[in-house]
Amino acid sequence: MSAIAPAAAPARTRPKDRRQQIAMAAAEAFSERGYHQVSMGDVAAAVGISAPALYRHFPNKYALFVDAAERLANGLLEATDAFEASGVESDAAAAPSGAEPAPADEAAARAAFDAIVTAVVESTIDNRRTGGLYRWEGRYLEPDDRAKLRAAFSKLTARVGRPLSRLREAEGRAVDDSDLLLLASGVLSVVASITAHHTNLPRRQLADLLVAACDDVAETELPTVGAPAAAETGGLASASKRELIIREALVLFHRRGYHDTGIEDLSAAVGLTTSGFYRHFASKSDLLLEACLRASERLVATTAEALGGADSPAVGLDRLVDAYVAHSFTHHELMSVYFSDAGALPPVELERLRTLQRNHVDEWSALLRAVRADLSAAEARFRVHAGLNVVVDIGRLVHWDPSESNRRRVAALVRSALGVS
Structure with a gap:
């Protein structure tokens, strides 16, 4: 009796929506982890294809990002x-x-x-x-x-x-x-x-x-526009090289992004050699962590000061909105790095920072619910995130001009987003 020939394996066909699958996997990865934290291999693995197969659809990571x-x-x-x-x-x-x-x-x-x-x-x-x-x-x-x-x-x-x-x-x-x-x-x-x-x-x-x-x-009634704020002199520079490095790093990270700023750029900005930089920070990541923790500490101090003189939740929330807007406009480079570049931190430090961020939102949410008892905890968090987001987006729109009228206009929008105007 002749042996039965094994059945031929079914021909594999490429899904018609493969490019769409790749694009969605890449978009989710970029959005969650950041452009520089995602490799072509990560995207290929998420879709379940090989790297060479991925390159048949997109020539490089930048093309995927665009x-x-x-x-x-x-x-x-x-x-x-x-x-x-x-x-x-x-x-x-x-x-x-x-x-x-x-x-x-x-x-x-x-x-x-x-x-x-x-x-x-x-x-x-x-x-x-x-x-x-x-x-x-x-x-x-x-x-x-x-x-x-x-x-x-x-x-x-x-x-x-x-x-x-x-x-x-x-x-x-x-x-x-x-x-x-x-x-x-x-x-x-x-x-x-x-x-x-x-x-x-x-x-x-x-x-x-x-x-x-x-x-x-x-429905927001925006305050009238006033004169632009006078240019700030910047005050006296700290004599501490460590403080100078942090200050210049915030400027460069904000302008170029963390990954596109090198140790050489940071060292040159404060008149140090590369070896001189390493006498103050073990790595660029340590510098980023220092900046992010500093931002968190300042937020905690700003919140405590705003609530310290309040005699009711409504007054406290009103004071907190004004204080947060003023803080964001004064320290917009620090806040930008805090929210946009933290993803470059090692996982343990990133989770530590995200816990601090969640605690900050929780404080806002508890205060908002004390004013608006109709909101659930989740609804309050959505409203708080909306208000904080408005500060960033409108701040960028007005180029962070710290005039009193700009701050008042942004604060009015934040109160509306919170639903307490």
């Missing part, structure tokens, strides 16, 4: 394309100048604004695991690619701004272009805040919470 950033921006634009094309906001036309707006006009304007915000919210929830990518990693884009991404987000801001403007007009509270930019940017910052943390809520509850927070921000 693709991920563009998908993020284009996804948000596609989510709002229908509103742009259909002119859904047209029903929200404002009443004639000087006339009392009819309730129907205001209701239509509110519906149009909420519709486009809901579209952005739903898209962001769908892509929550990848949405933080551009916000913290955009500095690693080449100038042309960065300009494209900024143009896309500017387009999205304008799309949100148009129905927002009609809503304010229908309410008889029209705003000028500069206020409209801040309000629309604040709305988008509230939505984007969910990409910066892992607190969970059921999807419908989360979407409703975000839309409500966006409505609160859209």
Whole structure:
């Protein structure tokens, strides 16, 4: 009897959506761990393919990063394309100048604004695991690619701004272009805040919470703009080389990013040789840890000082908002490094820092719940993250100009995001 020939193995076929799988795996990794902490091998392993197979789709890691950033921006634009094309906001036309707006006009304007915000919210929830990518990693884009991404987000801001403007007009509270930019940017910052943390809520509850927070921000009465703050002299430089290294490191890390700043750059900035640098810090990572711990300690001190003179939770929260905004504008380089470069720390130190960050948010959340008993613990955390996110995003928008009016305007947006305005 002749032997039965073994059945031929089924031919392996490449999935049609392989490139999409790769792009999503890369976007999630970049968003969670940072551009420099992710290798092509990490992405290939996440998809379950070999590195050579990955290179058939993307020539290098930068191409993957650009693709991920563009998908993020284009996804948000596609989510709002229908509103742009259909002119859904047209029903929200404002009443004639000087006339009392009819309730129907205001209701239509509110519906149009909420519709486009809901579209952005739903898209962001769908892509929550990848949405933080551009916000913290955009500095690693080449100038042309960065300009494209900024143009896309500017387009999205304008799309949100148009129905927002009609809503304010229908309410008889029209705003000028500069206020409209801040309000629309604040709305988008509230939505984007969910990409910066892992607190969970059921999807419908989360979407409703975000839309409500966006409505609160859209209703913000912004203080008038004052004169720009006078240029600061910077004071006297510390004689300590260690302190000088930390100060210059914050500037360079903020401007270039941690990974694109070398020991040679840091040493040259303070007039040291490389060997001189190592007399003060064992490594660049130790320097980053020192900066991050310092940022955390200052936040704790700022919070304690703000709450120390408060005689009620409402007063304490009000004082904390002002203190946090002032602190962020004064130390924006330190705060930027604290939130955006901490991912480069060793795992043990990173977890230590994240615990400190969670404790800080917990303090805000407890205070907010003392003022707003209607919020659950999770809802309060979402509101707090939204408020803290607004400080960063609007601070960048106004180039961290520390004028009193800028700080007051940002603080007003933060109170709205918290829901206590």
